[in-house]
Amino acid sequence: MKQNKYDDEKFFSAYKKMPRSVKGLEGAGEWHQLKALIPDLRNKSVLDLGCGFGWHCRYAREQQASSVIGVDISEKMIQKAREMTDDPLISYIKMPIEDINFSGSQFDLVLSSLAFHYIKSFKTIGKKVYDCLKPGGSFVFSVEHPIFTSRNEQDWYYDDKGSRLHWAVDNYQTEGLRETTFLTENVIKYHRTFSTYINNLIDAGFIIKAIKEPIPSEEMLNSIPEMKDELRRPMFLIILAEK
Template identity: 50%
Template sequence: MKENKYDENSFFQKYSEMPRSIYGLEGAGEWPALQAILPDFHGCSMLDLGCGYGWHCKYAANHGALHVTGIDLSEKMLEIARKKNADPKITYRRTAMEDLSFPAETFDIVFSSLAFHYVRDFDALSQNIRAWLKPGGTLLFSVEHPVFTAYGSQDWYYDENGQILHFPVDNYYYEGQRDAVFLGEHVVKYHRTLTTYLETLLRLGFRLEHVIEPKPPKELMHLDGMEDEMRRPMMLLIRAKRKI
């Protein structure tokens, strides 16, 4: 299923009001942890799967990438990317990442930010990514943490006074489609276990370099609700290298 929720006007308006949409990379809570494990972009070609507003594409171009291809299914996202993060070294394309086709060993880096949990078949996508990467190339991606996606609702349990009790984790080993609520609207996402993420990459010939569950950065801890983000992981960062 290739749901394109981001081209719905009401949903996109809500997304455009998020800090990561307004402030870019500095508005993303996981950015400090992600920035710390970025590869060297100098002289590289990069593919960004689910590029959104193009913040990461522009960062790579500004840090020495020779060419960046940004892929997204949302035309509204790409319209913003072409306005805010245009660069002669960046090509933006509208398509689903599951439908992509590239010659073997095209890219030095394949990157994705918070997009793979919208993909039904992670195994098939990972096989394609391995083929598109040059030997020794880097795969770096962030996804919603399996603890966060397991139950489906992606919301806390509250008491009768509206105070947070705990975060529900249930049906963890039952992988597959979830009806999640994001920005107050129902969105289709796909849950898979930590084992599936890691073992899929290992089986396909990747060498794991970093597996990180990023904490909220100290400079954002003053924001409403941020202290509660210390109670369970929300995101997962994985960096792996295709073996030669």
């Protein structure tokens, strides 16, 4: 299923107001650790899967990447990315991630931020990414952590006063579709286990170089009180793999 919730006007309107939409990369709590895993981009060709507003694409060019392609299923996302970009070496393609079909050994880096939990088969994407990477190329991506995606509710348990009691994990080993709420109702995500992410990468031929379960930066923890709850359970998973 290729759900395109981002072109829903109500959903997109709410998404535009999120800190990571307004502030860009610095508004994303996991960015400081994702950034640390991105290799030197000077004179490198980059592919961004699920590029959204194009923040990572523009960052790659700031780091002197030679060319950048951003792919996203959403017309509204691509339109916004183009409006925010004034660089002929960045191109945006409206396309589901599942449909990519780039040339073999085309890119030095394939990057993706919080997109693959919307994709039914990570195994298929892993193989496609491996094929389009140059030998020695890097694959860096973030997803919602399997502990976060295991339940449909994807929310805390609260007491009768609204205080957060704990984060429950259930149905962890049952992979597949989760219908949940994110900004609006009826959002389709796909849960897979930690081991599935790792084994799919290994089966595709990748070498796992780093795994991070990021927490917000000290600045965010100090300036946004509710961010301290992000120390209680992992929300994101970041992986660096090489061909």
